[in-house]
Amino acid sequence: MNLSIAYQTGKKFFFFYSLLFIVAISIGCQKKENEVIKTIEAPAEIHQLNVLNASFFTHQNTKEKIFIAGSDGEIITFDKESNQWLAADTPDFNDKITALASNSTGILLVAVGENGLIAHSSDSGKHWRKRPSPTQKTITTISFDENSKHWIAAGEYGLILISDSTGQHWQQVEFDSASTFSKIVSLPDQIIAIGDNGLIAQSKDGGLDWDIIPPVSTAPLTDITVTNTNTLISSADGNVLRGNVGTNSWEVITTGASTYISRIFFDSNQDILISLGSDGDIFLSDDGGNLWAPVAQQNHYLNNIAQSADGKRLLVVGDKGQLLVSDNAGRTWKTQHSPVNTNIEGAIASGDSGFIVYGESGLLMQQKNSQSEWKIINYPVSEFVHQLLANALDNWIAVGTKGTILTSNNQGKAWQPAITQTQETDYFLSVIQDKRSGNLIAAGPPGTIVVARPNSNEWHIRLALNDSNQGYFHRVIGDDNSTIVAIAGPGTTYYSSDAGENWNSANIDNSKQLFNAIYDHHRQQFIAVGQDGIVQLSPDGKNWVISNTGITQSLQTVYATANSIRAAGDKGALIESTDNGKSWRDTSLASQATILSLFETRDHSFIATGTQGFIARRDNDEKHWQLIDPPTRSSLRTPVQDKDTGIIYVSGKTGEIIYSKDDGISWRLLSPVTQGSIKSLYIDSHNKMLIGVGERLIRVPLLTRND
Incomplete structure (x- = not known):
């Protein structure tokens, strides 16, 4: 088995049944009325960080700086003299970084990772650029060998790469094994590499030629440490391999651990060895590894150790x-x-x-x-964020799955979760601010609505149905008179006449699920769309009437202008009304894609986006829509437009962002930011930043007309 896969699989299976137990308990818990969600003190800031919740997996420590890297191509730097955190410039890659290494001066650094990623920095980690790689395999480990001045990297299926001292030009080295490597260590007289299937290999010429040691174990080898006299290697079967690298004599030592050993560590000051187990055990040896004794036992996987x-x-x-x-x-x-x-x-x-x-x-x-x-x-921030509300410069709100409510007091540079007693089954899909009262209202399944009053950091539960079939709230919307509506599908749509403080079921046809809704300010009415082409209208949010559309495709989005109302959805469905929604004209497009969004540009053109990279455009003075060839086949979300430059941005389900500088006629891909799904984009005109929320929270500079 691939070692990296085995490592992750071990963690996943170890916690699978515990996770099921936790979920079962959370689902069974009963919600209490008027529970309070309190915000906590804002965190410090990592300057110029593009992906705020990228996962970090590896680091490199030099004399002047600490480098930490992980998913989405993110590398952050800690300057030991200034005590400042700064995100490095990594403009041309967003692959997961698995390992970092530096030369002895700390000026040259190399990062490696998924899809054969090799990234290089020649200015102490300030700027990174992707280098040509001879492989698409995941590179799992890298080291700089001071003796030969070679960089040596290794990865999946016996992959070994080397580079000269510059770290810029790489070539693959022949290696007679298909095992995946886990770690490379450069010693004074040789290089040692370990990996799957008990693999131990050594090189004495800077990584050009390798000798494979006859295996003494078939288990994946996970970590390596060197004492004054021996080399010790931990394994996935709970044992430790001890050997003398000079004689290639190796023995298997039983530690008493029955599970995966993730790390082995040598304290040279005390001449003590410590190993960490996947079941939470810590083992110690004070006789060079002959005997091991448990010294601590925890309930969770142990990942690393530092002195x-x-x-x-x-x-x-x-x-x-x-x-x-x-x-x-x-x-x-x-x-x-x-x-x-x-x-x-x-x-x-x-x-x-x-x-x-x-x-x-x-x-x-x-x-x-x-x-x-x-x-x-x-x-x-581990949960999916569905919507952001920038209601003030110093008070941004974002809501998401598992009861997530986030706040930011520095325009999205850093986020902090609210302390909440809501359950993990609460999924907040939408949030608004009532214009008259200033109340903040968030809603979502399983029929949960929470409210925060102005200048308050406390959120109170105002509705708790505890059943998604009774209240799967897709959207919460409001008019100018403190009437708030929570649109459901499935379930019952609810309304409030007092800015979200009290809720009642609306007089509405609930036989068809409603997926989206708006308040049409031009006609002073609520409009909801949904299953099987249904459209429902209401002047007050309480009493609703069905408007016959004549189509059967489900509708996913609706948009109103002073001249007309448009709704769109499955299989290219597109309808238009010019009489306040009383009757509809079928203007459906020749596409099997689902239209997810309708958007009017500042030049009054219309853009429709949807699944499979669908983009359609209609000029203000034209009657017909034009299908646009997209730069991606990912599902595309709602467009946003920079009012200063006119540039339009659209995010994709697989992390890409596309943009147009010509009112939606042609589109290009933005430089890669993340591989995580981005559901919604927002323009921060004050700071000239593009904000994105979803699986990742992103913050990148807006383009200029000259970019």
Whole structure:
């Protein structure tokens, strides 16, 4: 089995049944009325960060800086002198980074990762550029060999690559094994590589030629450390391999661990070995690895270990925010309070006795010394975010799955989750602000509506149906008189006449599911669209009437202008009304794509976007729509337009962003930002930034007409 796959599979299967148990409990819990959601103190900022919740998996520590990298091609840098965090410039790649390495000066660095990624920096990590790669395989590990001045990288299925001292030109080296590598270590007299199927290989000429050691284990080998006399390698079957690299004599030592050993560590000050297990066990050996004893047992996967710069403290990190510290060389361990519940992947010594830790969903924390608490530098956002509301410069709100409500007081540069007692089954799909009262209202399945009053950091539950079949709220909309409507499909549509404080079921036909709705300011009416071509209209949100459209395709979107109302949906369905929605004309397009969005540009052209990269455009003075050849086949979301430049942006389901500078006639791909799905885009005109929410939270500079 591929080692990287085995590692992830081990973690997934270990927690699968625990996850089912947790979900079962959360679904069974009963919601309480008037539960309170309180916001917490805003975090520090990573300057120029494009993907705010990219997961971090690996790091490299140099004399002057710390580099941390992970998904979406993100690399962040900590300057040890200024104590500032800065995202590096990585404009031409968004692949997951699996490993980093630097030369001895820290000026040259190389990052490797998925899809054969090789990225190079020659200015101490400020700017990175993708280099030509001889492979599309995932590269899992990299090292710089000081003796030969070679860079050596390795990856899936026996892949080995080498480069000269510049790190810019790479070639593949023949290797007589199809096993995937997990780690490469450069020693004073040779290079050692380990991997799947008990693979141990060595090179004495800078990685050009390799000798494979006869296997003493068939298990995947996970980590390697070197003591004063021996080399020790941990394995996925709970054992440790010990050998003398000079004689190639290896033996298998039983540690007592029954599961995957993720890391093995040598404390040279105390001459002690420590190993970490996937079941949460920590084992210690003080006799060179002959005998191992359990010294701590936790309930979650342990991922990494680090030693403070003064050598007095050890820190172990793991899943679910686990932080364990020892001040007696690992003989006893104490659990530290963790402010997060996110998986922590790595730890780095910082200062004399402090640490920096990083992990999934953008997690970054720092403890300055042994006496201080953990400070969150970047909050982890792991849930899908459906909608953003920028209701003020210093008060942005975003809502999403599993009860997620996020706030930002610095225009989306950093986000922090609200502290909430709502259940993970609450999925907030929509949020608005009532114009008259200033109330914030968020809604979603399973029939949950929460409200925050002006100048308050507390959110209160105002409706709790606890059943998605009774209230799958797709959209919450409001008029100018504090009437709020939560559109359901399936379930019952609800309305409030007092800015969301009290709710009642609307007098509406619930036999057809409603998927989207707007408040038409031109005609002062609510319009809802949905299943089998249904359109329903209401002047007050309480009483609704069906308008016959004459089509059977489901409608997904609706848009109103002063002259007409348009609705669109499945299989190119497109209808138009010029009499306030009383009658409709079928203007459907010759397409099997589902139209997800309708948008009017500042020049009054219309753009329709949808699945399979669908784009159609109609000039203001034309009657017919023109199908546009798209630069992507991904499902396209709702367009947004920069009012200053006129540039239109559309996000895709697989992370791409396309743009048009000619009112939607032609489109190009924006430089890659993320591989995560982006559901919605927003223009921040104040800061000249494009904001995106979805699987990832992104923040990138707006284009100019000259870009």
